[in-house]
Amino acid sequence: MSEEKGRNAGDPQGLPPEDESLVTPTRRRLLMGGAVAASAIVSIRPALASTAASVLNCRIPVPDPPHASQHIAADGSLVPAGTQGAVPGAGRPFTGEEVKAALRGRHLPGTSYEQNQAYLNYIRRLQSGTSGFTCYASLQMPR
Amino acid sequence: MAQDQYRAEPASDYILRSLDDVTLVYHRRSGQTHIVVSPVPEILAALTGDISSTAEIVARLSHDYDLGDPHDALAAVQTHLDEMVALGLAHVA
Numbered sequence: 001m002s003e004e005k006g007r008n009a010g011d012p013q014g015l016p017p018e019d020e021s022l023v024t025p026t027r028r029r030l031l032m033g034g035a036v037a038a039s040a041i042v043s044i045r046p047a048l049a050s051t052a053a054s055v056l057n058c059r060i061p062v063p064d065p066p067h068a069s070q071h072i073a074a075d076g077s078l079v080p081a082g083t084q085g086a087v088p089g090a091g092r093p094f095t096g097e098e099v100k101a102a103l104r105g106r107h108l109p110g111t112s113y114e115q116n117q118a119y120l121n122y123i124r125r126l127q128s129g130t131s132g133f134t135c136y137a138s139l140q141m142p143r
Numbered sequence: 144m145a146q147d148q149y150r151a152e153p154a155s156d157y158i159l160r161s162l163d164d165v166t167l168v169y170h171r172r173s174g175q176t177h178i179v180v181s182p183v184p185e186i187l188a189a190l191t192g193d194i195s196s197t198a199e200i201v202a203r204l205s206h207d208y209d210l211g212d213p214h215d216a217l218a219a220v221q222t223h224l225d226e227m228v229a230l231g232l233a234h235v236a
Contacts, residue, residue: 026209027208028208029208029211030181030182030204030208030209031182031210031211031215031216031219039226040179040182040223040226041177041178041179041183041226041230042179043175043176043177043178043230044175044176044177044178
């Protein structure tokens with residue numbers, strides 16, 4: 001049996017014996033060729049189908065638009081405007097990047113100490129379904 | 144080019160599911176799902192177990208696959224490895 005296998009070195013035409021195809025199956029081509037390898041990966045973050053760059057640019061309004069007229073207590077809960085110790089909502093939504101920095105100890109831009117504490121506590125309380133939740137949740141994902 | 148050594152993310156840290164045209168890689172630590180196509184699953188398989196250089200990975204892949212021009216193959220696999228490292232699917236050892 002062994003003499004049927006392998007290349008016949010003495011063959012004048014240099015053609016492989018017929019059984020060569022059984023010994024050396026054709027390998028599937030793996031790379032597409034060319035000098036530039038196109039990206040072969042699309043990544044999806046949980047609850048957010050978006051690119052990594054846009055996570056830091058996503059927005060968290062404080063409070064969410066349906067409750068824009070309410071104020072925010074020190075513990076982050078929503079209270080009627082004018083409640084003692086509560087602060088009005090932020091004038092503009094914060095970006096994911098700003099919130100991420102604030103959670104690590106920096107101030108949310110344009111806020112006093114009380115506002116910063118109240119807003120961060122509000123953000124920490126965000127639940128699924130509230131505007132800004134997905135942005136906040138994405139910040140928690142380790143890369 | 145620096146001879147970086149690579150290793151895969153431990154197999155227990157991700158789940159692979161092959162679909163018809165793509166492979167899904169769920170990465171537990173980040174909670175991300177990566178939709179990947181060839182040659183990423185093949186490179187992942189060639190990485191598991193050992194710490195390997197790009198050249199060793201290319202050599203391992205060429206046992207089972209036709210990689211075309213060796214110089215282009217090295218560059219292409221390197222590009223994919225860099226992307227996989229950036230996403231946490233592989234690491235520089």
